[in-house]
Amino acid sequence: MLLKKQTVWLLTMLSLVVVLSVYYVLQNPTSNDLATSGEEEAESASNQMSDKDIDIMTQAAGDEIYEAMRMDLQDKRSEEKLNLQSQLGEKELTADEKNKLYDEMEKIDEMATKENIIETSIIGLGYSDALVEIEDHTVNIMVKAEEHSAADAVSILKVVKDEISTSYVPNIEFDTK
Numbered sequence: 001m002l003l004k005k006q007t008v009w010l011l012t013m014l015s016l017v018v019v020l021s022v023y024y025v026l027q028n029p030t031s032n033d034l035a036t037s038g039e040e041e042a043e044s045a046s047n048q049m050s051d052k053d054i055d056i057m058t059q060a061a062g063d064e065i066y067e068a069m070r071m072d073l074q075d076k077r078s079e080e081k082l083n084l085q086s087q088l089g090e091k092e093l094t095a096d097e098k099n100k101l102y103d104e105m106e107k108i109d110e111m112a113t114k115e116n117i118i119e120t121s122i123i124g125l126g127y128s129d130a131l132v133e134i135e136d137h138t139v140n141i142m143v144k145a146e147e148h149s150a151a152d153a154v155s156i157l158k159v160v161k162d163e164i165s166t167s168y169v170p171n172i173e174f175d176t177k
Helices: 005-026 034-048 051-088 095-124 150-163
Strands: 129-135 138-144 169-175
Touching: 051 095, 051 129, 051 138, 095 129, 095 138, 095 150, 138 150, 150 169
Parallel strands: 138 169
Antiparallel strands: 129 138
């Protein structure tokens, strides 16, 4: 009798489940007690933590701040676009007014893209992280760096000027934490 592929697959999976169940049942039950072993591991890990580990954890928390700020900026932009989309749904708008709303939505997307490009370019200069926010005619730039100099600021300004027009006023802030 010839078995179908599905039947063979099903029998293989069932046999695997049976083998794993037998293995689990025969294991030492105290080693699988996650409630108590987790407390012991956490206590031993906290006793073995060095200053270097604490510095690494602090750096990770600093990176989370940049990510949180990025998420806030994205939420703000999404809210602006949602507001514009709701305005587009109004029936009494003329074609010109709708086109202006579409243009504003495109500007928001364009600014977000430029911000991402500038951030990537700044990180490409060797910095660990960067955050760029373009508002009105100001470019706010936060750069995470161990050290900084006037030459570093000039190279960041060059990146900004290459990406956006010269009518924007850059504001650079170095985060050396």
